[in-house]
Amino acid sequence: MTPPERFLCADAARARGDSLTGTAPYGVVWVLIEYRGGWPANGFEGLGLQPGVKELLFTSAQAVRARMLLIRRYGRPRDEGPNRWAVLRHESSGAYRQQWGTWSRDEDLAEIAAALGGPGELGLPPVVLVCTHGRHDTCCAVRGRPVGRALSERWPELVWECTHVGGDRFAANVVVAPDGVYYGGLDAKSSVAVVEQHLAGRIHAEYLRGYTDLPPPHQVAVAAVLARFGPAGRHDYVVAGTFRVGTYWRIRVVGRLPGPTPFEADVEVRSHRTPPHQLTCNGPAMSPAVVHEVTSISFG
Incomplete structure (x- = not known):
């Protein structure tokens, strides 16, 4: 067998x-x-x-x-x-x-x-x-x-x-x-x-799970900006404001990059739970995971 x-x-x-x-x-x-x-x-x-x-x-x-x-x-x-x-x-x-x-x-x-x-x-x-x-x-x-x-x-x-x-x-x-x-x-x-x-001060979105001083939706918003505009330093982007209704988030990300015009982006994020899965090798219990997905990015 x-x-x-x-x-x-x-x-x-x-x-x-x-x-x-x-x-x-x-x-x-x-x-x-x-x-x-x-x-x-x-x-x-x-x-x-x-x-x-x-x-x-x-x-x-x-x-x-x-x-x-x-x-x-x-x-x-x-x-x-x-x-x-x-x-x-x-x-x-x-x-x-x-x-x-x-x-x-x-x-x-x-x-x-x-x-x-x-x-x-x-x-x-x-x-x-x-x-x-x-x-x-x-x-x-x-x-x-x-x-x-x-x-x-x-x-x-x-x-x-x-x-x-x-x-x-x-x-x-x-x-x-x-x-x-x-x-x-x-x-x-x-x-x-x-x-x-x-x-070298260049954080890429690929392989990035997130920044530990930010809540998950903010992590996702910053990663989306990094994915759109390329790598940046750890503090080149900061979250300047958040609007939330239920599972919907609008997160304003402000750039600290050099230049005459400040960079601003509004990132919309929605959260949902996945079906239950076994999430660890040694823990057979089935559990859902919370996923935060970017639905749009607009620029100020």
Whole structure:
């Protein structure tokens, strides 16, 4: 008897034509903890840290809605010195702040709580995170590991593998932080091109899931402008106004591009739910997804 074919959520999403755009989860603060051992299926929550330290970190991160991720270098030996940690923050002004430290004992991680309330340092290069969390979802490892290797070979000091970032069906997923930009549907070749362009200040609509400081309809509106006019920097377009009635949105996107005349576009977006599908490899429950689609763009 032939065994049933294994379900892979990323393959199923591609077969259905699931849209990437507007699927970046909210987040402007990230806590990164290097952990070179096996990652539990639930990431940080599954680590056997001292209860007091773990509760302090969880409570401090929750207070600022920080996303907590375990990280490690691709293919590096496990005895290369102290583990690192970082707090990354994307401020509303567009400033990117980072604070880094090291830890050898659980107690050392308490410094993260203080860093969450500190100013952080400006001017550091971004961090490129590749989700390879196979215990959470098979596709994250199958599709993420080749991307992690390709990016690590190109930018060894910037790239880290990480635990679950959301959207398993869009693997391979890459997050640039503290920029707060999600990319999905990548492979080894496309990931290098995407990150290279991102680091050069040119964000393309292709493979873009969205900006993490924007709600999904706004993410879709900005992506539509990028798709129409070509790549731009992370803060070259901003959302200047929103009108909403039910599932209908009219979103004004203003350009910060050089030139005598300001750029303005009104993007109309409608939202709807898809039929239920299995959206992850390891979660057999059937769930609908919310999709935001651009219906028109007009220019001021």
